[in-house]
Amino acid sequence: xxxxxxxxxxxxxxxxxxxxxxxxxxxxxxxxxxxxxxxxxxxxxxxxxxxxxxxxxxxxxxxxxxxxxxxxxxxxxxxxxxxxxxxxxxxx
Numbered sequence: 285x286x287x288x289x290x291x292x293x294x295x296x297x298x299x300x301x302x303x304x305x306x307x308x309x310x311x312x313x314x315x316x317x318x319x320x321x322x323x324x325x326x327x328x329x330x331x332x333x334x335x336x337x338x339x340x341x342x343x344x345x346x347x348x349x350x351x352x353x354x355x356x357x358x359x360x361x362x363x364x365x366x367x368x369x370x371x372x373x374x375x376x
Contacts, residue, residue: 330349333342352358
């Protein structure tokens with residue numbers, strides 16, 4: 285008995301790989317444009333002191349997050365949704 289031959293010709297894998305990349309490219313471009321770029325931009329903007337209406341930005345690092353954690357209004361408003369969400373997840 286000889287070796288079993290493949291059901292696909294030798295040229296099949298090489299020529300179809302280009303088509304796979306061609307069909308994946310629009311989805312990857314749209315994902316980068318509408319998902320990944322806004323995610324990165326929002327994180328960068330959150331580390332800046334900026335009103336959103338002027339061109340002057342000042343880098344303050346994690347200062348906005350420190351201010352948010354120290355704010356009692358944030359904890360008062362976010363405690364109920366966090367507790368209800370976690371209880372819903374734990375109860376199944």
